[in-house]
Amino acid sequence: MVLTLVGISIIIFVLLRLMPGNIADIMFDSAGFVDPAEKAKIEKELGLDLPIPVQYFHWIKGMLVWDLGFSYVSEMPAVDELGPRIPITAKLAALALGFSILFGLPLGVICAVKQDTALDYTLRVISLSGLSLPSFWLGLLILMFFVTYLNDIPIYLDPPENLWDELVLYSIPAAAVGFRSSALIMRLTRSSMLEVMRQDYIRTARSKGASDNSINYHHALKNAVLPVTTIIGIEAAFLIGGLIITETVFNIPGVAHFLVEAILMRDYPIVQSLVMLIALVTVLINFGVDLLYAVLDPRIKYAD
Amino acid sequence: MADIDHQAELIKAGAHVSGLWDKTMFYARRYPLGAIGAVIMVIFVFSAIFADVLAPHDPLQTKARASLSPPTTEFVLGADMMGRDMLSRIIHGARISLTVGVASILLGGFIGVFIGLMSGYLMGWFDLLMQRLIDIMQALPLLVLALVMAASLGPSLENTVLAISIPLIPNVARVVRSSTLSLREMPFVEAARAAGMSEMRVAVRHVLPNILAPLIVLFTAQLGAAILVEASLSFLGLGVPEPHPSWGRMLSESAAEYVRVAPWLVIFPGLAISLAVFGANLFGDALRDILDPRQRS
Secondary structure (H helix, E strand, C coil), X not given: CHHHHHHHHHHHHHHHHHCXXXXXHHHHHHHCCCCHHHHHHHHHHCCCCCCHHHHHHHHHXXXXXXXXXXXXXXXXXXXXXXCCHHHHHHHHHHHHHHHHHHXXXXXXXXXXXXXXXXXXXXXXXXXXXXXXXXXXXXXXXXXXXXHHHHXXXXXXXCXXXXXHHHHHHHHXXXXXXXXXXXXXXXXXXXXXXXXXXXCHHHHHHHHCCCCHHHHHHHHHHHHHHHHHHHHHHHHHHHHHHHHHHHHHHCCCCCHHHHHHHHHHCCCHHHHHHHHHHHHHHHHHHHHHHHHHHHHHCCCCCCXX | CHHHHHHHXXXXXXXXXXXHHHHHHXXXXXXXXXXXXXXXXXXXXXXXXXXXXXXXXXXXXXXXXHCCCCCCCCCCCCECCCCCEHHHHHHHHHHHHHHHHHHHHHHHHHHHHHHHHHHHHHCHHHHHHHHHHHHHHHCCCHHHHHHHHHHHHCCCHHHHHHHHHHHHHHHHHHHHHHHHHHHCCCHHHHHHHHCCCCHHHHHXXXXXXXXXXXXXXXXXXXXXXXXXXXXXXXXXXXXXXXXCCCHHHHHHHHCHHXXXXXXXXXXXXXXXXXXXXXXXXXXXXXXXXXXXXXXCC
């Protein structure tokens, strides 16, 4: 795990240094002329003239003491820039994940139980379209609907005042992102349920006279849900990708939106810290899912 | 291997089929959703290839008087702010979308197959190193990695392909590696080696053909993802640059600003992206059922 994170940090750092043009170029671009001495001074101030390995060690050293450097754009400490934005994205992601499980799991079960009926086909086509709709287009369509029919635009303008406002404001973008995940969860739940329902113990339960409901929800679902937990872990990573776009569309000041802005401005300290944060969250979620798996399935034990 | 299954399936269904056309029709009836996907794919490939003939206008030609024209008989899907015909831009956009999608899958697939084959066949330190590398790449969401790659390479058609193909490598490499690991223990591989073939030749001539079926399935599944990522990158302004008409960028240009006055600028490019990805997904699903029966859901 640590090795993975170190590897990511090296790759990200090198990739960012490969970018054509640094912040100094961008600053002088807008000024219209370039004074080499001035430019060298700024580069020196920001430590951009040092060899890349030295810059890397400065960054790692800082990270260990929670000092992520200063944003080139706002000149504020990166920690202060990121701090208020993280909870916003975290709430959005949690809402989206909740949304996708709430819809994906029950619909998947229904599909499996009603396999090859018209309902099954309809739900499968809807779920496939969920995997095909770009989340930014879905977001734009929702915006368009609100503008045309409700004469209201549900984008982030001022910070929400109370919890209810916040929930209303976030639930629309969360649904736009979560739609895709719910489609994936639905598909997996369906195939996993079908797989389980072919097994011998289900036939045994049936022959003992257990009711359909008892078999479907008591015997089958418990085992079918196992592989679904894995995909929920993977989806959490996908959600972060989806949020990058959705936060941009809905103008939500979260970290994902901030990442795009920082990349466009070549704001290295912000970009590298954010990408590391995303990697850390992904690695931790996968680790958590592994642990959860062992809890849910007593047959799995991790040797220490 | 896959061929034998087809034959069994055909016989089981009691179908008396001969020839490619009959076979195709049999599968089309058997997998109606897949057939729809195939038709959508064919339409998109067709419009990508013959974009120059099909498009009623030049996709780059601007007409001031047509600015933000709603759908009319002249501009069937309306025109954008600069008076460029949307239909022509969408038809030409299919070319960009499919080119980037297919090229990045081929590039990522080639590297992935190479890494997976070598790592599963040679094992040892090479395998260990590659597995670590793949772990690292998988710790970042596809779009985040593509975003950083696209930004660091700079905006151009080739760089967009590169930025999308690299994050696709881990999946391919893993599928190929696990298939290779089980295949290398098979008697026919041992026989080939006993006959004095070089390791390289065994890997390419005997192992590779046997993992083609899962690979084709994976590639079609990734085509949809690649098209989506291209659209997303272009939407964020880090993908295919002007003057190429890219569906994603058409949306970002029209976003928020024109939602109220020119909804056709938002609806049609998005519809094109969704349909293309939908077709690829439907087709990929059916292909998986046909070629890889073990994964059948």
